Amino acid sequence: xxxxxxxxxxxxxxxxxxxxxxxxxxxxxxxxxxxxxxxxxxxxxxxxxxxxxxxxxxxxxxxxxxxxxxxxxxxxxxxxxxxxxxxxxxxxxxxxxxxxxxxxxxxxxxxxxxxxxxxxxxxxxxxxxxxxxxxxxxxxxxxxxxxxxxxxxxxxxxxxxxxxxxxxxxxxxxxxxxxxxxxxxxxxxxxxxxxxxxxxxxxxxxxxxxxxxxxxxxxxxxxxxxxxxxxxxxxxxxxxxxxxxxxxxxxxxxxxxxxxxxxxxxxxxxxxxxxxxxxxxxxxxxxxxxxxxxxxxxxxxxxxxxxxxxxxxxxxxxxxxxxxxxxxxxxxxxxxxxxxxxxxxxxxxxxxxxxxxxxxxxxxxxxxxxxxxxxxxxxxxxxxxxxxxxxxxxxxxxxxxxxxxxxxxxxxxxxxxxxxxxxxxxxxxxxxx
Amino acid sequence: xxxxxxxxxxxxxxxxxxxxxxxxxxxxxxxxxxxxxxxxxxxxxxxxxxxxxxxxxxxxxxxxxxxxxxxxxxxxxxxxxxxxxxxxxxxxxxxxxxxxxxxxxxxxxxxxxxxxxxxxxxxxxxxxxxxxxxxxxxxxxxxxxxxxxxxxxxxxxxxxxxxxxxxxxx
Numbered sequence: 169x170x171x172x173x174x175x176x177x178x179x180x181x182x183x184x185x186x187x188x189x190x191x192x193x194x195x196x197x198x199x200x201x202x203x204x205x206x207x208x209x210x211x212x213x214x215x216x217x218x219x220x221x222x223x224x225x226x227x228x229x230x231x232x233x234x235x236x237x238x239x240x241x242x243x244x245x246x247x248x249x250x251x252x253x254x255x256x257x258x259x260x261x262x263x264x265x266x267x268x269x270x271x272x273x274x275x276x277x278x279x280x281x282x283x284x285x286x287x288x289x290x291x292x293x294x295x296x297x298x299x300x301x302x303x304x305x306x307x308x309x310x311x312x313x314x315x316x317x318x319x320x321x322x323x324x325x326x327x328x329x330x331x332x333x334x335x336x337x338x339x340x341x342x343x344x345x346x347x348x349x350x351x352x353x354x355x356x357x358x359x360x361x362x363x364x365x366x367x368x369x370x371x372x373x374x375x376x377x378x379x380x381x382x383x384x385x386x387x388x389x390x391x392x393x394x395x396x397x398x399x400x401x402x403x404x405x406x407x408x409x410x411x412x413x414x415x416x417x418x419x420x421x422x423x424x425x426x427x428x429x430x431x432x433x434x435x436x437x438x439x440x441x442x443x444x445x446x447x448x449x450x451x452x453x454x455x456x457x458x459x460x461x462x463x464x465x466x467x468x469x470x471x472x473x474x475x476x477x478x479x480x481x482x483x484x485x486x487x488x489x490x491x492x493x494x495x496x497x498x499x500x501x502x503x504x505x506x507x508x509x510x511x512x513x514x515x516x517x518x519x520x521x522x523x524x525x526x527x528x529x530x531x532x533x534x535x536x537x538x539x540x541x542x543x544x545x546x547x548x549x550x551x552x553x554x555x556x557x558x559x560x561x562x563x564x565x566x567x568x569x570x571x572x573x574x575x576x577x578x579x580x581x582x583x584x585x586x587x588x589x590x591x592x593x594x595x596x597x598x599x600x601x
Numbered sequence: 602x603x604x605x606x607x608x609x610x611x612x613x614x615x616x617x618x619x620x621x622x623x624x625x626x627x628x629x630x631x632x633x634x635x636x637x638x639x640x641x642x643x644x645x646x647x648x649x650x651x652x653x654x655x656x657x658x659x660x661x662x663x664x665x666x667x668x669x670x671x672x673x674x675x676x677x678x679x680x681x682x683x684x685x686x687x688x689x690x691x692x693x694x695x696x697x698x699x700x701x702x703x704x705x706x707x708x709x710x711x712x713x714x715x716x717x718x719x720x721x722x723x724x725x726x727x728x729x730x731x732x733x734x735x736x737x738x739x740x741x742x743x744x745x746x747x748x749x750x751x752x753x754x755x756x757x758x759x760x761x762x763x764x765x766x767x768x769x770x771x
Contacts, residue, residue, distance in 0.1 A: 338646045339645070341732050345648060345649055348646075
């Protein structure tokens with residue numbers, strides 16, 4: 169008889185008690201996973217909202233928990249259809265449910281294991297070519313003890329390391345694509361966790377929505393031709409999913425794109441780039457093929473280096489990070505600016521540099537496209553109506569969403585209030601011309 | 602490839618096809634990139650209806666907000682129609698001239714395929730050439746697993762068709 173998996177419970181500030189199975193506990197104990205304790209979830213957001221000290225570690229546990237909950241609910245609602253796909257009986261259905269459950273949980277647990285220090289700063293500059301943090305996920309699993317842990321428990325979970333890799337790898341082929349969608353899509357459990365978690369740690373209400381109802385109303389649509397079930401939502405959950413999308417929009421404008429947080433993203437990217445250049449003679453993280461080298465980079469290493477290199481007289485990036493001295497915003501557009509304004513802002517920097525010699529200026533563009541949900545093809549399932557209409561058709565609330573394309577100009581003005589006001593005045597009149 | 606160049610190519614396809622759904626545009630762009638070797642730079646994943654690129658979907662949304670294309674939900678509520686928008690893309694003629702042979706070849710080869718045909722043939726291509734499953738039997742097995750609704754014989758027949766296209770492309 170196959171031995172049952174031992175369970176533990178972790179206390180989580182967002183979800184209460186989270187069940188952790190013994191193979192997951194072994195993965196959590198690896199050095200590669202423990203590193204996530206040293207990757208802040210929101211960079212230096214705590215310099216704005218002081219509670220935001222949380223890490224990718226807790227978020228990964230939360231995503232694991234929600235991935236499992238979602239699979240259980242989806243399976244309950246679609247047991248008959250899923251079993252038919254397998255052409256199997258009750259026993260096969262039970263084992264399919266377990267395989268999908270453990271697979272989704274493992275993928276959720278590991279989905280962020282490849283994050284760079286402070287999560288997102290410099291992601292567009294410090295990775296070679298088109299590489300993203302997600303490209304480190306599979307190499308980390310393959311070159312650590314995680315691979316063998318997953319395979320060692322295969323007889324009890326029914327999950328192979330290849331299954332988990334296929335779910336996590338964008339180009340991987342997994343028989344049940346809805347599991348991939350649960351881990352990474354517009355409506356993934358990643359967002360469901362981070363919106364609530366970030367709200368709680370930041371002490372804001374913007375990211376809150378009805379999680380329980382949302383998970384309860386997740387379901388599947390068989391689609392026209394695929395035979396592979398697509399993630400869908402029951403019509404009863406329509407307003408909860410709208411609330412999730414709006415929560416994300418508010419979190420972007422109020423938290424993730426906050427002007428001070430963005431200023432520190434610029435400073436961090438600059439300093440991390442300096443550190444990488446000193447180490448490798450180029451401002452780039454090691455490649456996914458150099459995984460051991462990549463994994464040594466975490467927030468603690470960056471902060472230690474910043475402490476060593478902080479220089480008040482130079483007012484360098486290291487000093488700014490350690491002592492919380494950021495650049496000042498001298499001009500910013502609205503979150504949904506006029507295209508003419510965004511065109512002109514590029515010339516503003518040039519004009520400012522000419523007018524205020526010796527002052528350094530930086531431009532930041534914070535862009536997000538919540539309006540894409542206007543076109544979202546997520547099926548909304550109504551009783552006795554097939555084919556279902558898409559969320560794009562069903563939701564009137566989402567039609568007003570517009571792309572966020574916030575542009576800001578920062579200046580290094582050494583706490584000189586008078587100069588700041590002068591530059592602000594100049595910028596305003598330049599932009600009004 | 603720069604975003605405005607991608608937009609010019611997408612608009613050219615939409616202009617030529619008059620009315621095209623999201624599945625069809627996803628697959629035509631897929632073939633344009635992977636078989637006709639136009640370096641569009643989209644990342645594709647295996648989705649419910651075959652290979653799918655989130656980045657291409659994002660481009661379509663931006664094109665819609667620029668009014669380069671109109672995306673209308675089918676009256677049934679299921680599926681989309683992409684039609685030319687009121688605003689022309691600031692067309693870089695060079696891009697269209699540079700790749701005109703490949704674009705026209707792609708339209709000639711796949712333009713008349715139905716969404717179902719495109720779904721099968723692009724899935725076979727993805728399994729073999731993107732996911733790297735080289736053995737014919739395994740390619741068909743994987744595709745049958747991903748597309749259980751389609752008869753195996755149809756998938757086998759489409760595999761032969763794909764191989765013919767790939768041979769003539771090389």
